[in-house]
Amino acid sequence: xxxxxxxxxxxxxxxxxxxxxxxxxxxxxxxxxxxxxxxxxxxxxxxxxxxxxxxxxxxxxxxxxxxxxxxxxxxxxxxxxxxxxxxxxxxxxxxxxxxxxxxxxxxxxxxxxxxxxxxxxxxxxxxxxxxxxxxxxxxxxxxxxxxxxxxxxxxxxxxxxxxxxxxxxxxxxxxxxxxxxxxxxxxxxxxxxxxxxxxxxxxxxxxxxxxxxxxxxxxxxxxxxxxxxxxxxxxxxxxxxxxxxxxxxxxxxxxxxxxxxxxxxxxxxxxxxxxxxxxxxxxxxxxxxxxxxxxxxxxxxxxxxxxxxxxxxxxxxxxxxxxxxxxxxxxxxxxxxxx
Amino acid sequence: xxxxxxxxxxxxxxxxxxxxxxxxxxxxxxxxxxxxxxxxxxxxxxxxxxxxxxxxxxxxxxxxxxxxxxxxxxxxxxxxxxxxxxxxxxxxxxxxxxxxxxxxxxxxxxxxxxxxxxxxxxxxxxxxxxxxxxxxxxxxxxxxxxxxxxxxxxxxxxxxxxxxxxxxxxxxxxxxxxxxxxxxxxxxxxxxxxxxxxxxxxxxxxxxxxxxxxxxxxxxxxxxxxxxxxxxxxxxxxxxxxxxxxxxxxxxxxxxxxxxxxxxxxxxxxxxxxxxxxxxxxxxxxxxxxxxxxxxxxxxxxxxxxxxxxxxxxxxxxxxxxxxxxxxxxxxxxxxxxx
Numbered sequence: 001x002x003x004x005x006x007x008x009x010x011x012x013x014x015x016x017x018x019x020x021x022x023x024x025x026x027x028x029x030x031x032x033x034x035x036x037x038x039x040x041x042x043x044x045x046x047x048x049x050x051x052x053x054x055x056x057x058x059x060x061x062x063x064x065x066x067x068x069x070x071x072x073x074x075x076x077x078x079x080x081x082x083x084x085x086x087x088x089x090x091x092x093x094x095x096x097x098x099x100x101x102x103x104x105x106x107x108x109x110x111x112x113x114x115x116x117x118x119x120x121x122x123x124x125x126x127x128x129x130x131x132x133x134x135x136x137x138x139x140x141x142x143x144x145x146x147x148x149x150x151x152x153x154x155x156x157x158x159x160x161x162x163x164x165x166x167x168x169x170x171x172x173x174x175x176x177x178x179x180x181x182x183x184x185x186x187x188x189x190x191x192x193x194x195x196x197x198x199x200x201x202x203x204x205x206x207x208x209x210x211x212x213x214x215x216x217x218x219x220x221x222x223x224x225x226x227x228x229x230x231x232x233x234x235x236x237x238x239x240x241x242x243x244x245x246x247x248x249x250x251x252x253x254x255x256x257x258x259x260x261x262x263x264x265x266x267x268x269x270x271x272x273x274x275x276x277x278x279x280x281x282x283x284x285x286x287x288x289x290x291x292x293x294x295x296x297x298x299x300x301x302x303x304x305x306x307x308x309x310x311x312x313x314x315x316x317x318x319x320x321x322x323x324x325x326x327x328x329x330x331x332x333x334x335x336x337x338x339x
Numbered sequence: 340x341x342x343x344x345x346x347x348x349x350x351x352x353x354x355x356x357x358x359x360x361x362x363x364x365x366x367x368x369x370x371x372x373x374x375x376x377x378x379x380x381x382x383x384x385x386x387x388x389x390x391x392x393x394x395x396x397x398x399x400x401x402x403x404x405x406x407x408x409x410x411x412x413x414x415x416x417x418x419x420x421x422x423x424x425x426x427x428x429x430x431x432x433x434x435x436x437x438x439x440x441x442x443x444x445x446x447x448x449x450x451x452x453x454x455x456x457x458x459x460x461x462x463x464x465x466x467x468x469x470x471x472x473x474x475x476x477x478x479x480x481x482x483x484x485x486x487x488x489x490x491x492x493x494x495x496x497x498x499x500x501x502x503x504x505x506x507x508x509x510x511x512x513x514x515x516x517x518x519x520x521x522x523x524x525x526x527x528x529x530x531x532x533x534x535x536x537x538x539x540x541x542x543x544x545x546x547x548x549x550x551x552x553x554x555x556x557x558x559x560x561x562x563x564x565x566x567x568x569x570x571x572x573x574x575x576x577x578x579x580x581x582x583x584x585x586x587x588x589x590x591x592x593x594x595x596x597x598x599x600x601x602x603x604x605x606x607x608x609x610x611x612x613x614x615x616x617x618x619x620x621x622x623x624x625x626x627x628x629x630x631x632x633x634x635x636x637x638x639x640x641x642x643x644x645x646x647x648x649x650x651x652x653x654x655x656x657x658x659x660x661x662x663x664x665x666x667x668x669x670x671x672x673x674x675x676x677x678x
Binding site for chain 2: 063075076077079080082084085086088089090092093096101102103104105106116120227256257259260263282283285286287288289
């Protein structure tokens, strides 16, 4: 079947091609009912508007959509993990410098994000985190420039800003090993195939291999990326009877929870357990002792995402880009040297 | 002089009254130049559109503006204090339940917020924090429903959601006194007349009075509401030579910084200094020991603000309301009983 055209959409929706154009561009008001029919026809036909046609017909809204993950589907945005508030603060700041506003939302805001993007006439979208493959397939239909942050989605429609997650946890684990720890637990969020956590686990394994420390799966503790999960994983480790002296946590918020879990059980960091995090969220320096961690430049991630997105908005022919931002170990007081 | 009319604006701007209407409603596109002339005429005449006329002419945007304070003018939004990310997460969540999106921004986004509100056709605005009086005078001209969070602005145009700040720090200080502390420092942000910090200082003074402990101004340490300021105030207190055993901090983030400041100087909380915060931000429980503090229900503040705003959007005749949310002392481990 040939690629569907504007005419096909109009025919199926029972409206003129001009009406379809208006529905897509928002240039003239049309009734909600008509808009709904047009959108349904677009969905049914898998119609993708021509990019140049679109950019000619749309006035720009100076509005950037930012998709933030939720704690649970339908629940709040992930602001209790300050990684998200920090990156959002950065995105808003750099967008504002260029005269853009940002519209934050989750993906299930009572309507598909596709509809939202059209209705709000978004100039571009920044998507933080990983989503099911369907979502990325859907989002392409917006034909709006999109930058992904922290996704391993390989689709060439999208620009990517991310870090080398495996390398980060390799650095963390190596630091633990260099400080004499051999029995090192790994605290992770959900280990999904191709997901960020799986990559971070890989780095842990690589470092162990380099130091000829055998990998044992009972040292892997899987939870969620939140504070309470950190407490639980610490409890599980203590209950396991494993002779661990160190913990590599795949996120600062997990490490911070774990420190609390140890503390409540009468154990101290770093005296009883050494621990290293990942992210360097702002509060990691607030801890006493400060949390040793892998710093990713959260603010820079936001800045680069805005920069790339605006570049693409200005130049729709911009080839897809991937940018891998640097990582750095920040030694504070949560890892103790043992002999 | 009679109240200026739409006709006066049109005359001054040299356009038709219909054009003024379009400029205000966004119902039809008009040139930027014309819009600018109309806006200037509105400013010059101090014209306030008739509320009912407005609500008839405007289509609703399902968009709520949220004004967040900045770290410095022109700088980032205050997301490093998790009070703001928590309340924003709550506002977004409750707005989303009702099919609204939120547009976050500061007040100086290259243009007056008045222009922004018109251009984006905001259905309502939530303003977090306190601003100069001019700002509140300006904002009334939008004729858009507005809810203020944590403001002591008395203008009857605005709904208010806040707490009793004086009572909160009274509770905090009384708790310190009940635990045997008599030499109690007060760590505050900028003490502006009629500001939140001044109210909190008042509560501290009230509690001292009740326990017949004389108020001494050298025990008041003024800084900014941020982490680094907390460190600095702790340093200043230690350098002062005052025999303080307790600190009442006017914000958790100040208390968290102070704990770090004490720790770096070899002092421990609560062994050497007892400390109590204000807010109960999420990270206060992450601390070891946990921070004893005054809990304000941050999420409830966001929920109430959305509820009140939407009520007003539906019913433009809604009388102005003020809601004072309850406070509660949360005892964790940062205050020690002394004899």
